[in-house]
Amino acid sequence: MSESAPHVEPLLMRNFARADSHTLGAYHETGGYTALDKARAMEPAAITEEVKKSNLRGLGGAGFPTGMKWSFIPKGHTGPVYLVVNADEGEPGTFKDRYLLERDPHALIEGMIITARAIRCEKAFIYIRGEYVEPWRRFTAAVREAYDAGYLGRGFDIVMHRGAGAYICGEETGLISSLEGKKGWPKVKPPFPAIKGAFGAPTIVNNVETLCHLPHIINRGAEWFAKLGTATQGGTRMYSVSGRIKRPGVYEESCAITLRQLIERAGGVSGNGVLKGVVPGGSSAPILTAQEIDVTMDVDGLRKAGTMAGSAGVIVFDETVSIPEALMVVARFYAHESCGQCTPCRETTGWIYKMSHRIVEGHGSKDDLDTILDLSKRGAGTTICAFFDGAVGPYISYIEKFRSEFEALIPK
Amino acid sequence: MPKVTIDGKEIEVAPGTNLIEAARQLGIDIPHYCYHPSLSIAGQCRLCMVDIEKAPRPTIACNTQAADGMVVHTQTDRVKETRRSVMEFHLINHPLDCPVCDQAGECWLQIYYMKHGLYEPRMKDEKVHKPKAVPLGPHVILDAERCILCSRCVRFCDEVTRTGELGIFNRGDHSEIGLFPGMDLENKYSGNVVDICPVGALTDRDFRFQVRVWYLDTAKSICPGCARGCNIEVHVNRRRPHHAEGRRVARLKPRFNAAVNKWWMCDAGRYGFTFVDDADRLTTPSRREGDATIPISWEEAIAAVKAALTGPADGIGVLASPRMSNEDLFVLRRILDTLGLRQVAFRVPPAAAGDQDNLLIRADKNPNTRGAELIGLDGDASAILAAARAGKLTALLVFHHDLLDSGWPAVEVREALGRVGTVIFAGTNASATSLASHYVLPSAAWVEREGTFTNFEGRVQRFRTAVEPLGESRADWEWLGQLLVALGQAPAGERAERWFRALTAAVPAFAGLSYQSIGDEGQPT
Numbered sequence: 001m002s003e004s005a006p007h008v009e010p011l012l013m014r015n016f017a018r019a020d021s022h023t024l025g026a027y028h029e030t031g032g033y034t035a036l037d038k039a040r041a042m043e044p045a046a047i048t049e050e051v052k053k054s055n056l057r058g059l060g061g062a063g064f065p066t067g068m069k070w071s072f073i074p075k076g077h078t079g080p081v082y083l084v085v086n087a088d089e090g091e092p093g094t095f096k097d098r099y100l101l102e103r104d105p106h107a108l109i110e111g112m113i114i115t116a117r118a119i120r121c122e123k124a125f126i127y128i129r130g131e132y133v134e135p136w137r138r139f140t141a142a143v144r145e146a147y148d149a150g151y152l153g154r155g156f157d158i159v160m161h162r163g164a165g166a167y168i169c170g171e172e173t174g175l176i177s178s179l180e181g182k183k184g185w186p187k188v189k190p191p192f193p194a195i196k197g198a199f200g201a202p203t204i205v206n207n208v209e210t211l212c213h214l215p216h217i218i219n220r221g222a223e224w225f226a227k228l229g230t231a232t233q234g235g236t237r238m239y240s241v242s243g244r245i246k247r248p249g250v251y252e253e254s255c256a257i258t259l260r261q262l263i264e265r266a267g268g269v270s271g272n273g274v275l276k277g278v279v280p281g282g283s284s285a286p287i288l289t290a291q292e293i294d295v296t297m298d299v300d301g302l303r304k305a306g307t308m309a310g311s312a313g314v315i316v317f318d319e320t321v322s323i324p325e326a327l328m329v330v331a332r333f334y335a336h337e338s339c340g341q342c343t344p345c346r347e348t349t350g351w352i353y354k355m356s357h358r359i360v361e362g363h364g365s366k367d368d369l370d371t372i373l374d375l376s377k378r379g380a381g382t383t384i385c386a387f388f389d390g391a392v393g394p395y396i397s398y399i400e401k402f403r404s405e406f407e408a409l410i411p412k
Numbered sequence: 413m414p415k416v417t418i419d420g421k422e423i424e425v426a427p428g429t430n431l432i433e434a435a436r437q438l439g440i441d442i443p444h445y446c447y448h449p450s451l452s453i454a455g456q457c458r459l460c461m462v463d464i465e466k467a468p469r470p471t472i473a474c475n476t477q478a479a480d481g482m483v484v485h486t487q488t489d490r491v492k493e494t495r496r497s498v499m500e501f502h503l504i505n506h507p508l509d510c511p512v513c514d515q516a517g518e519c520w521l522q523i524y525y526m527k528h529g530l531y532e533p534r535m536k537d538e539k540v541h542k543p544k545a546v547p548l549g550p551h552v553i554l555d556a557e558r559c560i561l562c563s564r565c566v567r568f569c570d571e572v573t574r575t576g577e578l579g580i581f582n583r584g585d586h587s588e589i590g591l592f593p594g595m596d597l598e599n600k601y602s603g604n605v606v607d608i609c610p611v612g613a614l615t616d617r618d619f620r621f622q623v624r625v626w627y628l629d630t631a632k633s634i635c636p637g638c639a640r641g642c643n644i645e646v647h648v649n650r651r652r653p654h655h656a657e658g659r660r661v662a663r664l665k666p667r668f669n670a671a672v673n674k675w676w677m678c679d680a681g682r683y684g685f686t687f688v689d690d691a692d693r694l695t696t697p698s699r700r701e702g703d704a705t706i707p708i709s710w711e712e713a714i715a716a717v718k719a720a721l722t723g724p725a726d727g728i729g730v731l732a733s734p735r736m737s738n739e740d741l742f743v744l745r746r747i748l749d750t751l752g753l754r755q756v757a758f759r760v761p762p763a764a765a766g767d768q769d770n771l772l773i774r775a776d777k778n779p780n781t782r783g784a785e786l787i788g789l790d791g792d793a794s795a796i797l798a799a800a801r802a803g804k805l806t807a808l809l810v811f812h813h814d815l816l817d818s819g820w821p822a823v824e825v826r827e828a829l830g831r832v833g834t835v836i837f838a839g840t841n842a843s844a845t846s847l848a849s850h851y852v853l854p855s856a857a858w859v860e861r862e863g864t865f866t867n868f869e870g871r872v873q874r875f876r877t878a879v880e881p882l883g884e885s886r887a888d889w890e891w892l893g894q895l896l897v898a899l900g901q902a903p904a905g906e907r908a909e910r911w912f913r914a915l916t917a918a919v920p921a922f923a924g925l926s927y928q929s930i931g932d933e934g935q936p937t
Contacts, residue, residue: 337584338583340587342458343560346561348504350584367534371534383458
């Protein structure tokens with residue numbers, strides 16, 4: 001047994017216990033919108049510098065350093081710059097942004113206003129997943145409050161946009177295409193959004209949770225924030241823990257917590273109580289076996305372990321879970337959600353689902369496993385966006401780490 | 413100007429040139445499906461991968477602009493392996509129905525599979541099924557299973573015609589090309605989507621199942637459909653005459669010319685060739701006697717024309733045609749000069765005003781109006797009609813015009829034709845005018861002969877013989893040359909080129925041009 005993780009002061013979830021946490025009144029009572037005053041006294045470049053120093057990394061999935069992303073906006077650009085908030089939370093096993101939108105929408109609004117100042121943006125778009133009806137309702141009400149209170153509307157506006165249920169619209173350029181009224185197809189890069197994004201203007205796309213951190217960074221300083229995490233990733237983040245776990249839910253913990261500690265914090269493994277594996281960062285993250293969970297949950301820690309922090313959607317598998325069935329389920333998801341734009345992903349996700357289904361049905365052949373692995377390795381890195389690279393995470397890791405389970409299903 | 417090295421060869425290219433075009437300039441072919449030089453970059457097919465030094469993995473060439481000092485390899489093991497993979501991906505759900513596919517023989521799936529694929533097929537699951545034989549519009553039919561979703565057709569309709577009929581619907585391997593609700597693919601350039609479709613997904617309703625493409629012969633030509641003079645290829649079927657109900661001209665395809673039509677041609681031009689093999693083609697010279705048509709020999713016909721034209725000059729009218737080539741018009745000009753005939757014109761008003769747009773289509777539906785002007789045949793056509801109506805003409809020589817289906821009132825034309833002593837008609841197809849003429853001379857159609865047209869911008873362009881003249885029909889320059897000999901002049905020769913040479917010596921606008929200098933791309937006057 002390992003040491004249990006030290007308790008951290010909740011930042012993102014600090015108000016969640018209050019029934020009225022989504023209101024402006026409650027947000028004010030807990031120090032809301034004070035960071036904004038501070039930020040307004042800062043030069044835009046100083047805000048970006050502070051965020052860089054805080055080691056805040058994107059919490060939507062890619063883990064890209066937030067301050068660095070902001071600094072990619074061309075210097076001396078004179079036209080409009082857009083901030084787009086990615087609230088299209090669709091990664092299987094991830095449900096943190098919905099809590100933030102429902103329970104602390106003003107934190108996001110304050111984070112957006114601060115970011116807008118840093119990147120000199122006068123209009124932001126928020127793209128909310130279509131299924132998130134209550135989050136959308138709560139956030140809309142909060143935006144109205146913020147307009148009434150004068151936080152919004154004086155040189156900075158928020159445009160609401162609801163998605164229609166496509167996973168790919170959570171990919172930042174797919175999201176931009178969808179926002180522009182087109183089919184939600186990721187765009188060919190370069191140009192990257194910071195150069196040419198929404199409606200042709202430089203655009204910063206940030207995740208909900210990432211932006212919710214900004215008031216804390218501005219209020220309490222980059223150094224304080226950086227110390228909450230690891231050397232390369234500052235702060236806390238919200239882990240969505242699901243699957244065979246005794247107390248499933250959202251947990252705000254340091255980025256430095258280990259996976260083992262996190263599972264303990266969530267009450268330990270349910271089902272038969274014996275851990276088989278954990279997907280640490282949403283369905284696209286390669287699975288870790290029960291022996292591999294002594295890793296820190298920050299971006300670099302999980303990368304070193306051969307997987308990824310992703311969206312911090314932690315899915316726990318106990319020993320009774322069938323990995324081939326799990327693969328079939330995720331393969332069906334990726335086949336269904338592939339946007340169909342570029343060839344490797346469009347054609348192989350469907351085929352891999354057919355093969356995984358056949359294996360589970362007992363009609364697999366010996367070659368199928370190697371074919372799946374080969375297609376995954378050949379297709380990875382050849383596509384327009386990271387969707388297929390994500391799909392490959394489970395395809396490869398489930399088979400390589402649990403091959404005997406698959407072979408047991410294949411007729412001799 | 414950035415300098416790049418591709419497969420060890422260095423080249424300097426214009427800024428913004430992508431790696432596919434830079435390689436093309438070096439004679440290196442980078443395989444691709446979705447990229448097309450006139451359309452936006454889609455980056456969808458993933459076939460054009462190349463290795464760029466210092467890049468961690470192969471990169472798509474279409475979306476990579478050549479940068480100074482860039483070193484590119486198109487033949488590394490990694491690139492070849494990637495191409496093989498992408499070919500396999502493209503074919504996972506492809507029906508592999510080449511034996512019944514009209515594209516077979518000119519299909520880039522076949523070509524690239526042989527060049528870059530050649531993998532062992534592994535797909536043994538049921539393929540995805542999609543709609544087949546879906547008419548998208550009057551000219552184009554879709555087989556969604558064969559489609560590789562390169563989106564060229566979608567981008568063509570969005571970016572070139574700006575009509576936006578097509579989209580890609582559904583997701584993943586169920587994605588398919590289709591029409592937006594309430595729309596048909598019936599813009600004036602719809603046939604081009606068949607040309608740019610690299611596979612057998614979009615085929616031509618007029619051409620499909622007529623003849624296998626490997627039986628076709630090709631000649632470089634010029635579309636005679638309007639004053640633009642789009643560069644085209646004429647594809648003819650001579651080797652399987654029992655196919656396609658004896659139709660010799662199988663199809664027309666646009667031929668790239670940056671200065672004229674780029675990659676495109678309009679549907680009116682593309683499908684406007686059917687007169688060539690039509691049942692109403694004139695195949696033998698003839699004389700009308702009452703209501704009877706009596707076939708005659710060319711010698712008799714030329715003698716008759718000579719007799720008709722050698723009367724008093726002010727009793728003779730000639731209506732030349734802007735459908736005639738420069739060579740035809742020049743020989744005619746010689747005849748007029750020899751006989752001192754002055755009542756000549758070519759502008760017969762059309763029955764209906766022609767449409768025009770900003771892409772290719774010109775309102776003037778004749779290929780050689782400019783040539784006829786330059787050669788000096790631009791007289792007053794209505795004055796000739798008036799003279800005929802007034803009974804002042806002993807002979808009227810009409811080329812190609814159906815005067816009874818023109819902008820002139822048919823009653824007046826009929827009255828005029830009735831008062832001319834001898835009406836001679838030369839043309840390719842029978843018409844009300846040919847039926848009202850005393851002598852009819854069969855002209856070879858433009859695909860059955862060679863020559864040049866001068867387009868509205870003054871560009872002289874060559875068209876070549878694709879198929880033999882039907883029956884006894886002859887190129888206009890040919891029988892007009894024989895008439896000139898009959899009139900006692902020296903023959904210029906038995907090839908159109910000889911007449912063109914004489915034209916360049918006689919008409920200053922054409923000075924310095926030759927068939928050789930005009931070449932395949934034409935030359936401005």
